[in-house]
Amino acid sequence: MINKIKTNGIYSSIDxxxxxxxxxxxxxxxxxxxxxxxxIEIGYYRGGLTQYFAEFSRDSCQVIAYDIKDDExxxxxFQFNSKITFKTQNCFSEESVLEIKSIILNSNKTxxxxxxxxxxxxxxxxxxxxxxxxxxxxxxYHDDSLNEEYAMHVNWHHAPECFYSEIERSVTNNNLxxxxxxPYRNNLIGSFIKE
Ligand SMILES: C[S@@+](CC[C@H](N)C(=O)[O-])C[C@H]1O[C@@H](n2cnc3c(N)ncnc32)[C@H](O)[C@@H]1O
Numbered sequence: 454m455i456n457k458i459k460t461n462g463i464y465s466s467i468d469x470x471x472x473x474x475x476x477x478x479x480x481x482x483x484x485x486x487x488x489x490x491x492x493i494e495i496g497y498y499r500g501g502l503t504q505y506f507a508e509f510s511r512d513s514c515q516v517i518a519y520d521i522k523d524d525e526x527x528x529x530x531f532q533f534n535s536k537i538t539f540k541t542q543n544c545f546s547e548e549s550v551l552e553i554k555s556i557i558l559n560s561n562k563t564x565x566x567x568x569x570x571x572x573x574x575x576x577x578x579x580x581x582x583x584x585x586x587x588x589x590x591x592x593x594y595h596d597d598s599l600n601e602e603y604a605m606h607v608n609w610h611h612a613p614e615c616f617y618s619e620i621e622r623s624v625t626n627n628n629l630x631x632x633x634x635x636p637y638r639n640n641l642i643g644s645f646i647k648e
Pocket of ligand 1: 471472473474494495496497498499500501502503519520521522542543544545568569570571
């Protein structure tokens, strides 16, 4: 990981390709990325996190990433890992929702990473489809049931986009449990596993 992943003090990069997460978040993800057979990312932007998932997951893992636009990724002129399928689709379209549901139901252990344009909505929509032992993560997350400031642990300049209070009902109804919760939360990621 050392040579491929770098940081500019705020964001990280893989082989020079921007990832919209701090290095400490990537270090957390490295502990679990090899556990999954399927990884679905909502919102791939330049494709940096997608490339990270593909490079560091097991060989048999399929990585499927959705974004409503593809211009930022195309501009990079980057040779992406062949495990990746990029889909330029609105994740909330009927087609995408049915497709994502079907991928989850027909795959083994899945990680669903919500990092698109409406993260509460992504979590609340897609968490209904999870199977036992699947994991859902959501970026720009703040647990507002705790009396702590957002982003107190990392050098992050963006406001939270997903609050625990906005996803609590889905967590309860879908029998989701906190998963390696503290290290992820400290890196602005909400992390839950379906029991
Ligand atoms: C924060 S960026 C993703 C960063 C990326 N995951 C990374 O770590 O480098 C959010 C992305 O969500 C995409 N997005 C916004 N609304 C969307 C939608 N309805 N469906 C799919 N993607 C969407 C945006 O185009 C943008 O590229």
